[in-house]
Amino acid sequence: MDTRSGLTRPDFPFYNRQPIPISALQWLLILSALCIAFALLSMPWPSSDSVAGSWVHALLFCLVPLAAMALISRRAVTALFHRLHVRDVLWMIAIAVLNLVITILVALAFSGLHHASSNPMFAQLGNADVSTRVMAFGMMVPQLLGEELLTILPLLALLQWLTTRMRMRRSYAVLCAWLLSALPFALAHLPTYQWDLLQCLVIIGTARLVLSLAYVVTRNLWVSTGAHVLNDWALFGFAFSYPVAPMLHGFT
Template identity: 30%
Template sequence: MLNNLEKTPLRPYWYLSVLFIALGVYGSLSGVLPLTWIWFIVGGALAIVTQFNFETLKVSMGKMEKGSWKIIFWSIILTFITSFATMALGNLLFHTGFVENSNAVHTGPILARIQHLVLLSISLIGEELITASVAFPLYHLLAKKMSSKQAWIIAGLISAILFGLMHLKIYHGNLYQCIVVIGLTRLPFNYAWRKTNSLWGGIIGHIIYDLVIFIPAMFIV
């Protein structure tokens, strides 16, 4: 389905989805609303339904193509490589100091830490939905003016940058870290959407990537 998204018509009022995207970001990051871990999912899902229809949301969260686990594996590896490379580049060129993700700082009983990781994993599903709710309509509009490949690249870049900017609060306003190290290095997960023909390609890759980072920080170090 994701490979034919340009053929799915946008609803006339698709631009109202910006309100749902804003709701998802506000609910997840402001700390004002309860259940912060669910708002990305709510906002992203409602945005995609508003842009296209419920069937688009359902199919985009459908079964992955055969052989998808290889794509997910390499998307994780590539994200690690680009993350470390961009961090090294930032230190070399800009002497950039990097901020630790506050989600990895969690002390207390073991069960509380496990619960934290479970809720974090659920919120990552929402992060992919929010990112997709930006990339999907952009791709749909751009695909009418250029090749499908070019449209995916541009939509992916813009949505990845916005994804990075969502992390400004977590990383204390460090623009390089948010836009480059966090934002642009998530492009392999966008690629996994397309190659697996399902958002689950990026979701699973994103969850595994974060757990590989957070589990040692929370339980070992």
């Protein structure tokens, strides 16, 4: 990690044809790869009940869209990831903490109006041994990278479309892309939460908007992924360590 502050931030890639132009057809390839990756994450083979099967699912989820981008150009991949500076790590921590606070507040308010479904992973890991939990926490890293790609790639595609096709001002385009790109992430959690659309849109959608701020501010996918990992590790770790786990079941 670079200890310099990294005050100069790169611009969002692709919308202004930098560092490379990406055509509409190429975006279709990338977004199709995202759909395939999500389908592979949900596939019954190899069985996700095994450690190896779970790792295969998680790795394919992030590698398939990255491979599609690499087919276009290696620079398309490197445009997403930048060297980490000290300030980037601080952003990771700050966004993770902010997301925990906001999501818990929203979830508590929501639970008073609507019955929230539980994330089955809490129950699966609640009775697991330490080694299984450690393995699960490690597996979260590639899976959460895949979830970041599921959000940030549509954000960048929307940003390009809104600025070039719709002639929208960059600031408005960023705002619209930030809001709309939370939808794929929220809807992808429908199977996890017993197809509760309201819960996914309100709780998961809110969490996604906060996590996306890490990328909007830094334009570095390592930062948003790091914030997401810290957020989920904190939620699951806290739930396993204290008898308030039932309160947290609908938060991640």
